[in-house]
Amino acid sequence: MRIGFLGLGRMGTELALKLVSDHDLTVWNRTAAKTAPLVERGATAANTPADAVKGADLVITSLFGPDTVREVVIEPGLIPDGVTWADATTISPADADSFAAAVPTFVHTPVVGSLIPARAGKLGVYVGGASEQRRKEVAEVVAPWAAANPERLKVVDTAAQAATGKLIANLALAVTMQGFKEALHIGNAQGLDDATIVDMLASTGLEFIVNMKSPFLLGERDTNPGDFSTDAIEKDARLMLATAEAAGKELPAVAAAVASLQEQQKKGHGDEDFSSVVVYR
Numbered sequence: 001m002r003i004g005f006l007g008l009g010r011m012g013t014e015l016a017l018k019l020v021s022d023h024d025l026t027v028w029n030r031t032a033a034k035t036a037p038l039v040e041r042g043a044t045a046a047n048t049p050a051d052a053v054k055g056a057d058l059v060i061t062s063l064f065g066p067d068t069v070r071e072v073v074i075e076p077g078l079i080p081d082g083v084t085w086a087d088a089t090t091i092s093p094a095d096a097d098s099f100a101a102a103v104p105t106f107v108h109t110p111v112v113g114s115l116i117p118a119r120a121g122k123l124g125v126y127v128g129g130a131s132e133q134r135r136k137e138v139a140e141v142v143a144p145w146a147a148a149n150p151e152r153l154k155v156v157d158t159a160a161q162a163a164t165g166k167l168i169a170n171l172a173l174a175v176t177m178q179g180f181k182e183a184l185h186i187g188n189a190q191g192l193d194d195a196t197i198v199d200m201l202a203s204t205g206l207e208f209i210v211n212m213k214s215p216f217l218l219g220e221r222d223t224n225p226g227d228f229s230t231d232a233i234e235k236d237a238r239l240m241l242a243t244a245e246a247a248g249k250e251l252p253a254v255a256a257a258v259a260s261l262q263e264q265q266k267k268g269h270g271d272e273d274f275s276s277v278v279v280y281r
Contacts, residue, residue, distance in 0.1 A: 004056035012062030014118035018144040028052035062088040066095040096159035108159035110166035114227035121147035129159030174257040176209040216275035226273020234261035
């Protein structure tokens, strides 16, 4: 299949690498140097988004957020008539509805997980939107993203439903990281060191995030570049707040997480792993 792939950030690069051996990829990224890993594997680099989608059977985007999608895809009317557009960008349900209204072939394909699961084909993937046939075709193409756990590739009815699935998955990351930070505050206040607190959090509700992020806390890994940036999850968490606000609901735990993430952004850790919340607390 001829695929135009736009957006080669940390996750976008991993997603594209899972497809390049099976498809004819033309790739574009705002920072052109980031196309190099794909070109080395046989992809063609395009100078513009329009060049990337020319002649494509499928367009896949993995951009930073909904505003970037609007700028790159929606406003210039980038998607050729009749060509399926699969978007892996984290967006809100309202954004998904808007994009589906603008581009009838829109299929939302957000992924759940970070770089290590992406490299192992262990991401969660939601596929929703457009027609049943287009959803099926997209699900077949992106199946390598979840090849090691195919049960985590979930086809849902609408793009908004797929967007909701991604937001609630990332909500768990944001909120449990805030819980990890606060657990460290309690333990440190009682004279416990970080390693002891990490050990005590085993077999608790925080175990998942602790296992994922304690290597950064304990100095076994560097937060730069890390796996999932502070900037990225802060943006996602603000989408959660806006989605809840539109429904007349409040998310106080998410709001606390946003405050911690923004504190790290002010300290200059925005492009580093979001474990910065505990590392530099």
